[in-house]
Amino acid sequence: MTFAFDITHRDPNSYARLGRLTTPHGTIETPNFIFCGTKASVKGLSPQQMRDAKSDIILSNTYHLMLSPGPDLIAEMGGLHKFMGWDGPMFTDSGGFQIFSLGYGSVADEIKGRGQRHRKKTILKISEEGAAFQSYLDGKKFFLTPEGSIDIQRKLGADLIVQLDECTPFHVDRDYTAKSMEMSMRWGDRSLAEWKRQDDGKQRMYGIVQGGVYEDLRKISCEWTRDRDFFATAIGGSLGSDKQQMYDVVAMCSPHIHPDRPVHLLGIGSFIDVFTNVRSGMDTFDCVSPTRIARHGWAMVKGAPKERMNLRNAQYMKDQDPVDSTCDCHTCTHHSRGYIHHLFRTGESLGMMLLSIHNVATMNRLMRAVRGAIATNTLDQVQKEWVI
RNA sequence: GGUGGAGUGGCCGAGCGGUCAAUGGCAGCAGACUGUAAAUCUGCCCUCUUAUGAGUUCGUAGGUUCAAAUCCUACCUCCACCA
Numbered sequence: 001m002t003f004a005f006d007i008t009h010r011d012p013n014s015y016a017r018l019g020r021l022t023t024p025h026g027t028i029e030t031p032n033f034i035f036c037g038t039k040a041s042v043k044g045l046s047p048q049q050m051r052d053a054k055s056d057i058i059l060s061n062t063y064h065l066m067l068s069p070g071p072d073l074i075a076e077m078g079g080l081h082k083f084m085g086w087d088g089p090m091f092t093d094s095g096g097f098q099i100f101s102l103g104y105g106s107v108a109d110e111i112k113g114r115g116q117r118h119r120k121k122t123i124l125k126i127s128e129e130g131a132a133f134q135s136y137l138d139g140k141k142f143f144l145t146p147e148g149s150i151d152i153q154r155k156l157g158a159d160l161i162v163q164l165d166e167c168t169p170f171h172v173d174r175d176y177t178a179k180s181m182e183m184s185m186r187w188g189d190r191s192l193a194e195w196k197r198q199d200d201g202k203q204r205m206y207g208i209v210q211g212g213v214y215e216d217l218r219k220i221s222c223e224w225t226r227d228r229d230f231f232a233t234a235i236g237g238s239l240g241s242d243k244q245q246m247y248d249v250v251a252m253c254s255p256h257i258h259p260d261r262p263v264h265l266l267g268i269g270s271f272i273d274v275f276t277n278v279r280s281g282m283d284t285f286d287c288v289s290p291t292r293i294a295r296h297g298w299a300m301v302k303g304a305p306k307e308r309m310n311l312r313n314a315q316y317m318k319d320q321d322p323v324d325s326t327c328d329c330h331t332c333t334h335h336s337r338g339y340i341h342h343l344f345r346t347g348e349s350l351g352m353m354l355l356s357i358h359n360v361a362t363m364n365r366l367m368r369a370v371r372g373a374i375a376t377n378t379l380d381q382v383q384k385e386w387v388i
Numbered sequence: 389g390g391u392g393g394a395g396u397g398g399c400c401g402a403g404c405g406g407u408c409a410a411u412g413g414c415a416g417c418a419g420a421c422u423g424u425a426a427a428u429c430u431g432c433c434c435u436c437u438u439a440u441g442a443g444u445u446c447g448u449a450g451g452u453u454c455a456a457a458u459c460c461u462a463c464c465u466c467c468a469c470c471a
Contacts, residue, residue: 038424059423097423106429108421117429135426167423208423236423246422266423266469290425295427296420314417352427376441 003159003231005205005262010373015281017256021262022161023089025081028056030175030262031278031370033269033363034036034091034286038230039064040074040084043291044356047086050198053329053361054368058086059286062152063095065141067135071155074365077221079157080382091286092158094149094191096208096236100167101125107267111170111241118333126166128183136200146190150205154198160232163191165208167266168237176247177212177238184210185224204231206264213245214237215252222256232262235282243273260334271307273364275383278370290363297344299323300362302386311355314339330354330362 001294002024007020018032035042035050038061042050044125050058060080065071077083081090101107103123105116124132130145142381149164163186188207195205207230211217225233235253239246250265257263262283268274269287277285290300297312301324309316309323331354343351366386373382 013420016434034423036424043424043427061424064424091423093423098425101423102425106426109429112420119425122425162423165423234423239422264423268422270422285422287422288426289422292421292424292426292428296429298421310418312418347427349427 002201005232005260007161007260010158010378011279011374011377013377014279014379016278016379017281017283018371019262019283021089021283023204023290024266025087025089025159026056028089029371030283031274031367031374032056032189032284033365033367034059034264034284036061036286036288036291036358037084037086038288039068040080042356042360043362044294044353045291047084049330049357050086051088053103053357054364055088055360056364057089057091059091059093059155060084060158061093061095061098062156063093063098063133063144065092065156066095066144066152067137071152075157079155081157081234086283089160089194090154090158091160091264092156092162092265094153094162094164094297095131095144096149096162096165097167099126099144099165100169102133102136104169113171116213128186130164131166134230137304144188147194150191150194150198154200154203157202159203160206161195161203162206162234163188163230165210165236168210168212170212170238170241172212174212174214174217177210177214178217179362181210181212181217181221181237184208185221188228188230192230196229206230206232206234208234208236208266209253209257210237213240213249218249218252222253226256226258230258230261232264233257234264234266236266243276246273247280250277250282254280263301269363271302272383272387274366274370275379279379280373289354290359294359295352297351297355299340299355300359302326302362302365303388311337312342312344313341317353321354323355323358324362327362327365328359329358331358331361 004022006020007017021028033056037058040060074083103121104110122134122136130143133142146164148262153161164187166180168180207225209221211221239249260336264284265277265282269285269289299309301309316337324332340351369382
């Protein structure tokens with residue numbers, strides 16, 4: 001069997017469960033975390049360093065690889081696994097998030113109404129047929145359709161692929177959200193048809209739940225994914241303006257999604273978010289945050305205030321302790337806070353690399369702890385160790 | 389010794405009579421970031437104050453003027469060239 005999802009344990013008190021997700025490139029335990037390697041590279045770490053940090057699965061992006069180096073080149077190079085030197089399970093996102101982010105900027109910018117800062121929109125038009133982009137690299141125009149996204153993802157060759165959707169913004173009205181959701185459903189059907197047409201047994205597809213913050217829309221979208229031949233379910237779109245609303249939106253999906261399929265929560269990844277959403281039945285997560293904030297000087301630290309520590313802060317200048325004395329990653333077993341502070345202060349790229357290693361290792365440690373906690377029905381206690 | 393040029397906030401460097409507590413950049417201090425156009429972006433950055441505001445600043449000391457970082461004089465220091 002090349003693909004499977006086996007649920008091995010269900011938490012009696014919530015939707016939390018343990019599972020084994022099997023792909024042609026290996027089996028991962030769930031809940032698990034998928035690291036973002038958008039342009040065929042997890043920023044700051046080599047595939048070997050990802051392995052050393054105990055990572056199981058990574059993700060790349062259809063849109064970015066479409067622009068450069070192009071799907072045909074990657075196919076010619078033997079596919080994405082071979083191209084980037086990662087032989088484990090891999091996921092590709094469809095480009096749906098870029099339909100949002102290239103028009104609105106970051107999630108925080110959009111929610112806080114700041115608009116897209118410092119750059120022009122490069123999403124030109126969204127229509128029933130697809131989305132028109134202008135490459136930020138050379139101005140060349142691209143038209144991404146559901147069929148095109150699937151075709152590109154087939155050429156890239158990730159194990160787990162995703163239907164094209166429109167990632168709905170927060171600041172749109174209910175009517176737009178509903179129409180957008182319906183279009184994403186039609187895009188999902190087209191994605192599924194294209195996948196079936198090209199199916200070679202090496203890939204499986206996620207359908208995406210949209211519907212914004214509206215419970216009735218989420219229910220419709222969940223049932224739509226449940227009733228289609230998707231291998232798995234992903235929850236996407238606007239999840240609200242704050243954490244509580246995000247938790248509520250995810251929770252309102254739990255009763256309506258297919259109970260036996262893997263469920264992925266798109267774009268979420270803080271400690272508290274993982275603990276909370278695992279209870280709503282989320283099996284996998286992905287987020288740019290571990291590697292992005294590492295490049296900005298922040299270490300994710302178990303049990304720390306706000307879950308993290310800013311190594312650029314002057315208070316760490318003479319600190320001889322490791323970033324996290326309970327962490328056994330390469331960074332924490334070899335380097336001090338003071339040294340990492342120095343690397344950031346002097347602009348040495350090694351600082352970003354060391355913190356990226358630590359944050360990746362920490363997310364993997366978190367997921368192991370979450371799995372252990374579900375197995376022993378101790379989620380509440382373990383959460384208190386991680387989140388204060 | 390002579391001639392010319394220059395001395396501005398931690399550093400570099402604009403400003404050359406009022407709209408100057410003084411553009412920028414760097415450094416510094418903190419913050420944001422959740423399917424990555426992010427090694428990005430934001431705020432603070434003379435002193436006191438939450439702020440309005442007040443008080444001291446542009447080598448030093450005088451002077452001109454209603455008004456000086458900006459003009460004049462002397463001195464100090466540095467640079468260039470000539471001896």
